Amino acid sequence: MVLEADVIVIGGGSTGTGIARDLGLRGLSCLVLEKSDLASGATGACQGLLHSGCRYVVSDPPSAKECYQENRILREIAASCVEETEGLFVSLPEDGLEYQERFISACGAVGIPVERLSPEEALALEPSLSGELIGAVRVPDGSINPFTLAAENARAAQIHGGTIITHARVDSLLAEGGRVRGVRGTHVRTGEVFEAFSGFVINAAGAWAGQVVRSLGLSIPLVYSKGSILVTSRRLTETVVNRCRPPSDGDIIVPNETTGLIGTTSIQVEDLDRLTVEPDEVRLLLEETARMIPSVGLARLIRAYAGVRPLFMQAGVKNDRQVSRGFVVIDHEEEQGVRGLLSIVGGKMATYRLMAEKAVDAACEKLGVTASCATHLEPLPGSRKHGFVSLAERLRKTSPEERKDPGKDLILCECELVTRREIEKAVIEDGASDLNDIRMLTRMGTGPCQGAFCAYRSLGTLLEAGGAGEGFPDEMLKDFLERRWKGVRPVVEGDQLREEQVAEEIYIGIFGLEKKGPARLSGR
Numbered sequence: 001m002v003l004e005a006d007v008i009v010i011g012g013g014s015t016g017t018g019i020a021r022d023l024g025l026r027g028l029s030c031l032v033l034e035k036s037d038l039a040s041g042a043t044g045a046c047q048g049l050l051h052s053g054c055r056y057v058v059s060d061p062p063s064a065k066e067c068y069q070e071n072r073i074l075r076e077i078a079a080s081c082v083e084e085t086e087g088l089f090v091s092l093p094e095d096g097l098e099y100q101e102r103f104i105s106a107c108g109a110v111g112i113p114v115e116r117l118s119p120e121e122a123l124a125l126e127p128s129l130s131g132e133l134i135g136a137v138r139v140p141d142g143s144i145n146p147f148t149l150a151a152e153n154a155r156a157a158q159i160h161g162g163t164i165i166t167h168a169r170v171d172s173l174l175a176e177g178g179r180v181r182g183v184r185g186t187h188v189r190t191g192e193v194f195e196a197f198s199g200f201v202i203n204a205a206g207a208w209a210g211q212v213v214r215s216l217g218l219s220i221p222l223v224y225s226k227g228s229i230l231v232t233s234r235r236l237t238e239t240v241v242n243r244c245r246p247p248s249d250g251d252i253i254v255p256n257e258t259t260g261l262i263g264t265t266s267i268q269v270e271d272l273d274r275l276t277v278e279p280d281e282v283r284l285l286l287e288e289t290a291r292m293i294p295s296v297g298l299a300r301l302i303r304a305y306a307g308v309r310p311l312f313m314q315a316g317v318k319n320d321r322q323v324s325r326g327f328v329v330i331d332h333e334e335e336q337g338v339r340g341l342l343s344i345v346g347g348k349m350a351t352y353r354l355m356a357e358k359a360v361d362a363a364c365e366k367l368g369v370t371a372s373c374a375t376h377l378e379p380l381p382g383s384r385k386h387g388f389v390s391l392a393e394r395l396r397k398t399s400p401e402e403r404k405d406p407g408k409d410l411i412l413c414e415c416e417l418v419t420r421r422e423i424e425k426a427v428i429e430d431g432a433s434d435l436n437d438i439r440m441l442t443r444m445g446t447g448p449c450q451g452a453f454c455a456y457r458s459l460g461t462l463l464e465a466g467g468a469g470e471g472f473p474d475e476m477l478k479d480f481l482e483r484r485w486k487g488v489r490p491v492v493e494g495d496q497l498r499e500e501q502v503a504e505e506i507y508i509g510i511f512g513l514e515k516k517g518p519a520r521l522s523g524r
Helices: 014-025 061-077 098-110 119-125 146-159 206-214 279-292 294-298 332-336 349-367 381-385 391-397 420-428 435-442 455-464 473-491 494-510
Strands: 002-010 030-033 087-091 115-117 135-139 142-144 163-165 168-176 179-187 193-203 222-232 240-243 252-256 259-263 267-269 301-312 327-331 341-346 411-413
Touching (some): 002 179, 002 349, 014 030, 014 146, 030 146, 030 168, 030 193, 061 098, 061 349, 087 098, 087 119, 115 119, 142 252, 146 435, 168 193, 168 206, 193 206, 206 301, 222 279, 240 279, 252 279, 279 294, 301 341, 301 473, 327 332, 327 349, 332 341, 341 349, 420 435, 420 455, 435 473, 455 473, 473 494
Parallel strands (some): 002 030, 002 193, 030 163, 087 240
Antiparallel strands (some): 115 135, 168 179, 179 193, 222 259, 222 267, 222 301, 327 341
16 A cells, blocks of 8 residues: 655654644645554643643743643634633642742743632632642643544544544655655554655654654654553542642642543653553552542542653753753754654643644745644634533533433433434544544543443444444454553552452453453452
8 A cells, every 4th residue: 555645744642633733724735644543642641731831830931831822722722622620739838838939930930820829719719628738829720631632633634635544553764865755654453564655754753753763773862751640530629739849749630521630750761662550659649649639538540541751851951850841843854864854752732733833834844835834723623613511511411301312312421421422423423433432532431430331332333333444343342441441450449349340240241252361350
């Protein structure tokens, strides 16, 4: 198979899909190649925080300013993905108030609007806070759905003629006469080898960016920082709550749709493909965040996950917390004399749009294209129709009184209130071809049951809608359940253990699915 496009983009995270959307709006054809699902790397493993920039305002003011500016843009163009939660930076007795003074001063210096609150005012805004707090600062943080964001960018790119191919791994870059002409890769699911050719290649493979350029003998100085995050069965706060101290482990809780996300750690790693959440990390995150939100100690954990931040290593930096969270566009012609290729590394999800803009600006200059960026002006497709749909609104729409069609409005995922109508839309209109696509587009299977009751129902709807292609249904179901189990395993105990035993009996005891990996739960 031979594919062609003006620009090939390697990587289907927020940056890669954002680049594809930007290219489409400038009239260039693009081909996105992603080795797994969309948002399967750092995008999908982030904490869902729409940064105000405040977390880095003392240590990295330029990155903080970028985050705040992009925060304002994303609230406009990606409104359907953003929940306006606001945020707090709280000080506890052991923190003192000296850092709070530096924090407020630094926010003022880069133009981030913040408000100092008394303990009483903070508790009125967020009653779940510890009564021991001695001060707080209100900041313009928010919560963002990274999966919907990547999917919406991909859909926008397709509307403008772009092609998105998932499960297509790039094995090598094809170069001739010192110029990159394309890539050679493999369709992961079929083993089919393909080649794709273009006038330019943008490497947005995140943590794997160094591996991509290695086939040409090039390297990128990256340091890999693992961050682990715990997911609770319900929201523990209604605002983003941060600890007002220098960045450290266990200093943030983000409300994310129906759940709460507790984070995070920062541990330097080498192996990108074998990330695990260790018991010590779980204990540390719970102990530290419970100092801010005491109810953390009683929370039910439903899963845990880890992602890798690919940070560009500047000279003289001693540890990964000192590395800038800013991004770098690497022109491999300037750096190594290889034309037709650039890489973009570092950055944060909140700045993905700006990262895409700078990468496409650089590519367009090489290609002689003069069209300007419009991604800061054009809303994403879903955000043209509506803003963020809160849980309360979803609950109201699924109430018996509001159901227009009992069959279509039947709830298939009770944890997340996902209806048959929404899953059919994901398949028929948005192109979902497996259960993981449906999860990404609707949140099906992300609540306390982790797919126990909704996975087989959703599979049935997928098959009825004709969206499964040539995939084998039982293999698709096993793949989905194994992925959910991988996240549950680091925190399985108590009610979540009982939930998993129910799931095991449904899928092995009733459906007869064979299980891969370790022994059955009941044998533990």
